Amino acid sequence: MNENSFENDESMLALEKRLGISRRSFLQMCAAMAATMGLPKGAEAAMAKAVATKKRPSVIWLHFQECTGCTESLLRAEHPTLEKLILDVISLDYHETLFAAAGHQAEAARRSAMKANKGKYLLVVEGAIPTRDNGIYCKVGGQTAIEMLKECAADAAAVIAIGSCSSWGGMPSTPPNPTGAKSAGEVLGKVIPNIPGCPPNPYNFLSTVVHFLTFGKLPDVDDTGRPKFAYSRLIHENCERRAHFDAGRFALEFGDEGHRRGYCLYKLGCKGPETHANCPAILFGDVGNASWPVGTGHPCIGCTEKGIAFAKPIHALAELKSVRPPAGFPGIIEDQGKGPSTGALILAAAVAGAAAGAGAMMAKNLGKNVKLDEGDAHKKQEERNPS
Ligand code: FSX
Ligand code: SF4
Ligand code: F3S
Numbered sequence: 482m483n484e485n486s487f488e489n490d491e492s493m494l495a496l497e498k499r500l501g502i503s504r505r506s507f508l509q510m511c512a513a514m515a516a517t518m519g520l521p522k523g524a525e526a527a528m529a530k531a532v533a534t535k536k537r538p539s540v541i542w543l544h545f546q547e548c549t550g551c552t553e554s555l556l557r558a559e560h561p562t563l564e565k566l567i568l569d570v571i572s573l574d575y576h577e578t579l580f581a582a583a584g585h586q587a588e589a590a591r592r593s594a595m596k597a598n599k600g601k602y603l604l605v606v607e608g609a610i611p612t613r614d615n616g617i618y619c620k621v622g623g624q625t626a627i628e629m630l631k632e633c634a635a636d637a638a639a640v641i642a643i644g645s646c647s648s649w650g651g652m653p654s655t656p657p658n659p660t661g662a663k664s665a666g667e668v669l670g671k672v673i674p675n676i677p678g679c680p681p682n683p684y685n686f687l688s689t690v691v692h693f694l695t696f697g698k699l700p701d702v703d704d705t706g707r708p709k710f711a712y713s714r715l716i717h718e719n720c721e722r723r724a725h726f727d728a729g730r731f732a733l734e735f736g737d738e739g740h741r742r743g744y745c746l747y748k749l750g751c752k753g754p755e756t757h758a759n760c761p762a763i764l765f766g767d768v769g770n771a772s773w774p775v776g777t778g779h780p781c782i783g784c785t786e787k788g789i790a791f792a793k794p795i796h797a798l799a800e801l802k803s804v805r806p807p808a809g810f811p812g813i814i815e816d817q818g819k820g821p822s823t824g825a826l827i828l829a830a831a832v833a834g835a836a837a838g839a840g841a842m843m844a845k846n847l848g849k850n851v852k853l854d855e856g857d858a859h860k861k862q863e864e865r866n867p868s
Contacts, residue, residue: 492533514688518710531695539598542576545608545619545626546653546662551644552578554680588622604637606665609646609653613661640673648675649787672706674699679784682765685711716753719761750796752783
């Protein structure tokens with residue numbers, strides 16, 4: 482696929498106007514999403530066409546026990562391009578946080594959207610569902626969360642749990658779990674597609690929805706319902722600090738010499754070795770230049786993983802699930818405080834067979850500022866291993 486194939490395509494010209502980004506950026510973003518999801522060649526063109534021409538799927542978005550961080554992460558005001566994209570790809574017909582309507586008006590809008598799109602709408606659930614005492618600890622418009630979830634799920638084309646709370650109970654389910662908080666899947670009695678993370682990575686949500694729009698189904702999931710493209714690898718396998726772990730170089734205290742030099746955070750309790758997510762590859766967060774929790778110097782708390790986040794003490798050592806060496810090693814001799822570069826990380830992904838530059842391209846196109854590109858990564862590798 483290239484820009485020329487869509488040169489005189491009216492729908493793409495209209496899309497340029499709608500999104501306020503160039504066709505080129507949009508097509509690069511589709512290529513990045515297709516690569517991220519491991520889709521075959523040609524999928525990116527189908528995705529671009531679908532976003533440009535298909536009717537946007539109606540989305541009903543429910544909020545239960547949570548902090549609204551999922552929505553905040555998705556609509557981050559600092560990255561208006563991403564917010565615009567998400568709101569353009571879906572038709573958000575009910576969302577309590579973003580709705581101008583209130584009270585009966587809002588309830589009426591939800592029911593009429595459900596009726597108009599019966600069997601076709603996507604139901605997105607944010608937050609855990611309290612089940613103790615018949616669910617009285619969370620009520621919206623006179624209905625308990627249990628009743629509302631079941632009513633909305635009955636006619637949905639698909640239900641997606643967004644965030645750890647609705648995926649596996651999250652923070653509200655932390656023992657002693659006074660409200661009997663459960664996941665949306667547990668309340669519905671089935672495994673449903675879920676995008677855990679507290680908050681979850683917005684690019685994983687966007688990719689999942691674009692997949693649904695293009696192919697009429699959600700991406701492949703694992704046995705807990707997590708899209709395989711995003712949750713099949715341990716964070717530890719792709720972490721930019723992994724070379725320090727392998728070389729035995731650890732930060733022992735926040736602010737010590739090792740911490741300032743970007744060493745591995747394992748001894749500060751990093752749960753990357755037992756947490757599945759693509760955070761190190763598809764960076765996200767509003768802390769500046771294309772970062773992620775470990776990139777900022779904080780150990781991963783395992784926010785995507787049931788039984789780890791909010792269950793295991795933050796500074797307890799992670800269980801090492803795998804001692805297999807990664808496919809590519811970034812160098813360990815780096816400038817102080819920088820750690821291996823994003824470019825080197827992307828090169829490691831390329832060695833492993835993933836599409837080179839996918840993460841950087843996506844980040845760049847969605848408003849981030851990743852300086853190193855594929856060429857830089859090759860140059861750096863050559864400097865390390867002169868032939
Ligand atoms: Fe908050 Fe969402 Fe955490 Fe939960 O995210 S960021 S408490 S996963 O449901 O709003
Ligand atoms: Fe990265 Fe954490 Fe693994 Fe260290 S323990 S390499 S910081 S994921
Ligand atoms: Fe969460 Fe760890 Fe990623 S804390 S956002 S799974 S790095």
